[in-house]
Amino acid sequence: EQYQNIVVEHRGRVGLVTLNRPEALNALNTALMNELVDAVTAMDTDPDVGAVVITGSAKAFAAGADIKEMSSNSYMEMYAADWFRRWEDLTRLRIPVVAAVSGFALGGGCELAMMADFIIAGDNAKFGQPEINLGVIPGMGGSQRLTRAVGKAKAMDMVLTGRFMDAEEAERSGLVSRVVPAAEVIDEALKAAEVIASKSKPAAMVAKEVVNAAFEMGLAQGVVFERRVFHSLFATEDQKEGMAAFSEKRQPEFKHR
Ligand code: HXC
Secondary structure (H helix, E strand, O other): OOOOOEEEEEEOOEEEEEEOOHHHOOOEOHHHHHHHHHHHHHHHOOOOOOEEEEEOOOOEEEOOEOHHHHOOOOHHHHHHHOOOHHHHHHHHOOOOEEEEEOOEEEOHHHHHHHHOOEEEEEOOOEEEOHHHHHOOOOOOOHHHHHHHHHHHHHHHHHHHHOOEEEHHHHHHHOOOOEEEOHHHHHHHHHHHHHHHHHOOHHHHHHHHHHHHHOOOOOHHHHHHHHHHHHHHHHHOHHHHHHHHHHHOOOOOOOOOO
């Protein structure tokens, strides 16, 4: 795994990817995107990985898309390359992904964090969609995911004014699931990911799938989908083991299949 812009580690059943362009506050250029997508795509089908943590540095999760890389592009270059399209691959991962955010998560950095299944933030975190200050708008899903996460009022406020949201406001608004002291954010995310990775993997994968379906389906259709998927888990060894362990008053030993 020879990566220039990220560091990839395996901690037990958890894959940890650390964005590593400190000279640019982890600005998300094409090279970093390709490395990150390649690394997590490999983890997604690795039977020894049950969950992924994506993190940055203490100062910046990521300060946005790389402004310098794209600033002189023409419309046709952006359109022909379908700039940012490959980021969407991160939203099609089947295993759970936790974002551990310390410091700045701005523009594409905030959008990348929102592509994770949930965000754990350090108390120093700053979230924002400041693209309006550059004469553009969010381009990696921010207008859609931020609005679904925090509602219209706060999404409009942030996208139109470019102001930052601190960790406390982000938790209050539903953008992040937990706020912890900044120094503990990676440990807390790793612990959460270890818990997830210790569960039945097929159950965790479809749990993610059905929660995500809530953003795409109507309620009645989503409830039927959930029930059908629930039924399907009775084809797994892990369901038999999980329910047997409960009856026998012991811890389950999931085979993750
Ligand atoms: C390229 C970036 C960058 C970025 C920071 N850097 N953010 N390079 N793209 N998004 C670089 C700086 O140029 C600088 O390099 C180095 O990182 C350190 O940054 P400083 O600005 O010196 O740090 P500081 O003064 O602490 O300020 C931190 C900051 C500021 C507030 C986060 O860097 C900032 O405002 N960054 C841009 C935030 C932003 O607008 N993000 C949205 C990007 S657009 P040098 O070489 O000078 O030392 C985006 C939208 C996608 O994501 C969709 C449409 C475009």
